[in-house]
Amino acid sequence: MSLQEDSAPFQLMPTLDAATEAALRASIAEFGVKVPVLVDQHGRIIDGHHRIRIASELGVPCESMVVVVDDDEHAMRLAAELNLVRRHMTRDVLRAHVEILVVERGMILTAVAKALGVSYGTVWNAKQLISPDKLPKGAVGRDGKVRPRKYDKRPLTLKEYRTERRRDELAAQRQEYDTAPTYRAPVRIGDFREVFADLEPGSVDLILTDPPYGRRAVPLYTDLAVFAARVLKPGGSLIAYAGQSTLHEVIPNMAEHLRYWWTICLLQGSPTPAIPGVGVFVGWKPILWFVNGGTRVHPRMLNDVIKSERPPDQTTHRWAQSVAQIEGLIESLTDPGDLIVDPFAGTAAWGAFAQSMNRRWLGSDLGGAVIP
Numbered sequence: 001m002s003l004q005e006d007s008a009p010f011q012l013m014p015t016l017d018a019a020t021e022a023a024l025r026a027s028i029a030e031f032g033v034k035v036p037v038l039v040d041q042h043g044r045i046i047d048g049h050h051r052i053r054i055a056s057e058l059g060v061p062c063e064s065m066v067v068v069v070d071d072d073e074h075a076m077r078l079a080a081e082l083n084l085v086r087r088h089m090t091r092d093v094l095r096a097h098v099e100i101l102v103v104e105r106g107m108i109l110t111a112v113a114k115a116l117g118v119s120y121g122t123v124w125n126a127k128q129l130i131s132p133d134k135l136p137k138g139a140v141g142r143d144g145k146v147r148p149r150k151y152d153k154r155p156l157t158l159k160e161y162r163t164e165r166r167r168d169e170l171a172a173q174r175q176e177y178d179t180a181p182t183y184r185a186p187v188r189i190g191d192f193r194e195v196f197a198d199l200e201p202g203s204v205d206l207i208l209t210d211p212p213y214g215r216r217a218v219p220l221y222t223d224l225a226v227f228a229a230r231v232l233k234p235g236g237s238l239i240a241y242a243g244q245s246t247l248h249e250v251i252p253n254m255a256e257h258l259r260y261w262w263t264i265c266l267l268q269g270s271p272t273p274a275i276p277g278v279g280v281f282v283g284w285k286p287i288l289w290f291v292n293g294g295t296r297v298h299p300r301m302l303n304d305v306i307k308s309e310r311p312p313d314q315t316t317h318r319w320a321q322s323v324a325q326i327e328g329l330i331e332s333l334t335d336p337g338d339l340i341v342d343p344f345a346g347t348a349a350w351g352a353f354a355q356s357m358n359r360r361w362l363g364s365d366l367g368g369a370v371i372p
Contacts, residue, residue: 201230207240209342
């Protein structure tokens with residue numbers, strides 16, 4: 001088989017410096033080519049470009065060994081492995097490999113990482129050492145077309161990776177909920193102080209609810225705290241939406257029965273509503289978090305800022321809130337199989353969503369009556 005010495009598609013190493021070139025030339029002249037040149041089934045050199053070139057110039061025989069490769073990517077990976085076995089992977093060596101594959105071959109960084117058998121972040125760091133003037137404007141794909149290098153992105157930090165992975169998980173969960181069969185969440189019609197009288201003490205894992213707002217609703221929050229202190233398990237949580245204008249009354253009243261834990265900020269999407277007589281455009285809503293007892297059961301971390309990415313569907317109930325807002329709350333404060341209670345259930349959309357997350361749910365509502 002004739003060797004294609006004029007073509008070096010898999011040459012990963014830079015040109016030899018003068019000292020290394022002279023030493024290799026002297027060795028081949030005295031002892032011949034001690035390590036056979038590796039070629040693929042098409043006669044293309046995978047490893048041994050410098051050896052075959054010097055042997056040809058000296059007129060010295062050069063043995064070759066054929067290896068069958070699946071494709072060019074396989075051959076490139078094999079060439080990288082053979083070079084790295086013989087050389088320590090110093091920063092300069094890695095930079096040289098990356099520069100050849102990126103600058104001369106036009107490969108994107110993901111392909112370079114795969115060819116060299118190293119992480120994407122390692123290749124990214126090595127690319128930063130290459131002069132920007134040398135970097136190509138486009139990348140050559142497998143189909144031979146040149147495209148903008150939009151895939152060469154900075155590698156994610158561990159925090160960014162976890163955040164992105166969690167965002168993908170929640171998106172998949174929302175899609176599953178949107179396409180899942182309709183759940184029939186059980187709702188008891190009537191005042192929660194009456195219809196939940198049969199709930200056993202310490203039987204509820206989480207109370208997640210959105211009570212009415214306004215001064216006339218302040219006593220409801222006190223009764224809600226009394227109810228929660230009775231039915232919540234030790235360490236269970238009460239999550240209650242609230243209005244800003246009555247926080248100074250609601251929080252102290254509820255804190256007489258439960259331990260105040262935190263206030264979570266729900267960022268409102270546009271348009272932001274205006275409060276007449278106050279002169280404020282409301283851009284966020286407080287969500288009060290109380291715990292029954294000295295400490296909470298679930299030690300999972302919880303983000304205290306919730307971004308409302310899409311407005312709630314209020315076609316069936318004017319107080320309805322988006323289910324997307326409660327995903328993190330349910331996941332952080334309960335386990336599958338836990339019981340969640342909502343004394344102000346409205347359309348029970350939260351209940352259906354909680355059931356889709358494998359939580360038990362029970363709600364109550366006055367059946368359309370509202371407190372002005």
